[in-house]
Amino acid sequence: MIEFDVELPGGPVLHAYDTGGDGFPVLWHHGTPNVGAPPAPLFADAERFGLRWLSYDRFGYGGSSASPGRDVASAAACSAAVADAAGVGRFAVVGHSGGGPHALACGALSPERVVAVVSVSGLAPYGAEGLDWFAGMAESGAASLRAAAAGRAAKVAFEASAGEQDPGFTSADWAALAGEWAWFESVVGPALGASGAVDDELAYVAEWGFDPADVVTPVLLVHGGRDRVVPVGHARWLARRCAGAELWVAEEEGHLSVLAGAASWVEWVRARWDEGVGR
Secondary structure, three states: OEEEEEEEEOOOOOOEEEOOOEEEEEEEOOOOOOOOOHHHHHHHHHHOOOOEEEEEOOOOOOOOOOOOOOOOOHHHHHHHHHHHHHOOOOOOEEEEOOOHHHHHHHHHHHHEEEEEEEEOOOOOOOOOOOOOOOOOOOOHHHHHHHHHOOOOOHHHHHHOOOOOOOOOHHHHHHHHHHHHHHHHHHHHHHHHHHHHHHHHHHHHHHOOOOOHHOOOOOEEEEEEEEOOOOOHHHHHHHHHHHHOOOEEEEOOOOOOOOHHHHHHHHHHHHHHHHHOOOO
8 A cells, every 4th residue: 555645736735545556546535534545345356356446535634634614526626636646547436425425526527537436325415406315314413414504613512512422323334344344443543533524524514516417427326225324315316316327225235234245336337447438
């Protein structure tokens, strides 16, 4: 794993990661709260399908500068800067949970560079017409996002008083965390208390800076039917909004356990690359 810093115009820095090699490049967008190291449980699938992971800590996490007020759309320029620094032209993007909207931003705003988008357990825009945004969401997550919708001061106050919360994981999610996805401990721990977590949630409930309907690259939406962190209704809404998007729902899976099927969507990305769009 190579780690490096990318200085952006005006001085902010992104801390980035690159697994190296000559595989086709896929940029990972992490969830909330995580730092941005690429997903080690998927390294074996990456090797099997000839994939090279890139990623970065979003603003306010890990080694990246803080950027209060950032929007979801900012991920497009950040991803392009990381790809440039790594000597990469075109690439695919994969986002999990809060990383899903950031992956969609790349597809909408950098279509000349982004080959394909995979959003796993990802959010739809706040206030999306025809979507009951909080329906089926665990109480703790809904309370946190409602605080964000009330503004920065309310969100900061909520974080200071909330204490330990039930994340809304299913039994299958807890089983995933007890197995190979125990990896999450290595990326969640360093992100706890980071300013990036507050900025993430403020961005999710604000204007994203793009419309998912603007995504013109191939899109795959993957979701667990029993997800209580981001309910599956979000993916169903996005599937209607993104022209030509494919929707894969694993009916018995939750927010994390759905990652057990990752090999199939890594293979999907590989197929989009091999169709010639990545060359």
